[in-house]
Amino acid sequence: NAGVTQTPKFQVLKTGQSMTLQCAQDMNHNSMYWYRQDPGMGLRLIYYSASEGTTDKGEVPNGYNVSRLNKREFSLRLESAAPSQTSVYFCASSEAQGSTQYFGPGTRLTVL
Amino acid sequence: SQQGEEDPQALSIQEGENATMNCSYKTSINNLQWYRQNSGRGLVHLILIRSNEREKHSGRLRVTLDTSKKSSSLLITASRAADTASYFCATDLSGGSYIPTFGRGTSLIVHP
Numbered sequence: 001n002a003g004v005t006q007t008p009k010f011q012v013l014k015t016g017q018s019m020t021l022q023c024a025q026d027m028n029h030n031s032m033y034w035y036r037q038d039p040g041m042g043l044r045l046i047y048y049s050a051s052e053g054t055t056d057k058g059e060v061p062n063g064y065n066v067s068r069l070n071k072r073e074f075s076l077r078l079e080s081a082a083p084s085q086t087s088v089y090f091c092a093s094s095e096a097q098g099s100t101q102y103f104g105p106g107t108r109l110t111v112l
Numbered sequence: 113s114q115q116g117e118e119d120p121q122a123l124s125i126q127e128g129e130n131a132t133m134n135c136s137y138k139t140s141i142n143n144l145q146w147y148r149q150n151s152g153r154g155l156v157h158l159i160l161i162r163s164n165e166r167e168k169h170s171g172r173l174r175v176t177l178d179t180s181k182k183s184s185s186l187l188i189t190a191s192r193a194a195d196t197a198s199y200f201c202a203t204d205l206s207g208g209s210y211i212p213t214f215g216r217g218t219s220l221i222v223h224p
Contacts, residue, residue, distance in 0.1 A: 004154075033211075042200065042216040043155070058211070090154055098142060098210030101202075103154035 002026055004104035006091050012110045013081045021076040021107050023091030031094045032074035033101065034058075034066060036087040043090065049074055050097055081111045116144070116184075116201040116215040124221045131188040133218040135201030136181075144177060145202045145212060146186050155200065158186075193224045 007022045025032065030051045035043040045058030049068040063085060065077045074093075078085060088108050092101040116135045125131055135144065143162045147155040161168050161177045161184065168175050174187040188195055198219050202212035 035214075040216060043214040045211060045213070048211060059213075092155075096210075098204055098212075100145070100157045100160060101147075101155075101212065102157070105154050106152075 004091055004093055004102050006089075006104035006107050008107060009105065010108050012112065013078075014112050015082060017081050018077070018079050019081065020078075021089055021091075021109075022073070023075065023104060024073045025091075025093040025102070026072065027093060027095075027102065028071070029093040029095050029102070030071070031097050031099075032068065033092045033094075034064075034074070034076045035090045035092065036060065036085075037090060037106075038087050046076065046089075078109075081109075083111045085109065086111045116203045116213065118199065118201055118215045118218040120218060121216070122219045122221075124223065125191060127191060127193055127222055127224050129191055129222075131191050131195070131220055131222070133186045133199050133220070135184045135186070135203075135215060137184075137201075137203045138182065139205060140179075141203045141205060142210065143204060144184050146173075146175060146184075147200045147202060147214075149198045149200065149217070151197070158199075188220075191220075191222045193222050196220060196222045 004025045033048040034046040047066040049055045052071045091104040094101045116137045119134045145160045146158040149155045172189045177184045198217040200217045202214045
């Protein structure tokens with residue numbers, strides 16, 4: 001089992017460019033999450049999907065969109081990147097809301 | 113939003129010593145989880161303690177929960193250099209969405 005995988009590992013964008021961060025899990029989990037981690041800020045929830053077919057906003061959703069493509073995959077899209085979106089992005093999954101979360105290795109995004 | 117706050121922000125000890133980290137939160141919770149993050153990696157789940165539990169053990173880890181004080185502690189006994197990492201507590205609100213909210217973490221350095 002690969003667990004939670006994320007692509008790409010690193011990305012540099014120019015302001016205004018768009019990109020999609022991909023996340024997949026092979027644990028048959030129902031819930032998936034996207035977080036960003038900034039220095040000294042801990043993890044902040046961007047969006048989550050409690051189950052296939054549903055998505056909900058988290059603490060910091062502005063500037064992002066998500067798609068729960070199927071039970072395995074949950075993508076995060078930046079339509080028009082801004083320097084404030086420079087961060088490390090983590091995807092996580094859990095069997096259900098409130099249960100243990102399993103994290104991917106992260107994507108380090110720099111927006112110039 | 114509900115957030116646990118870890119204390120201290122940073123902790124530096126010698127190998128073999130015990131390390132204690134604390135987490136305080138603001139309102140009633142369903143459960144509290146502790147996670148570890150090695151530098152540049154995703155978070156790894158350590159232990160989950162439910163609101164009706166007072167203490168849990170896992171190997172060299174001991175977690176306590178005092179709901180009257182709205183606080184938890186993580187004790188790592190006989191620390192090793194490999195325990196060097198950041199440690200985060202995550203809480204989810206009683207009656208809420210069961211989405212864990214992370215604190216800003218305690219950075220632990222264990223000197224060999």
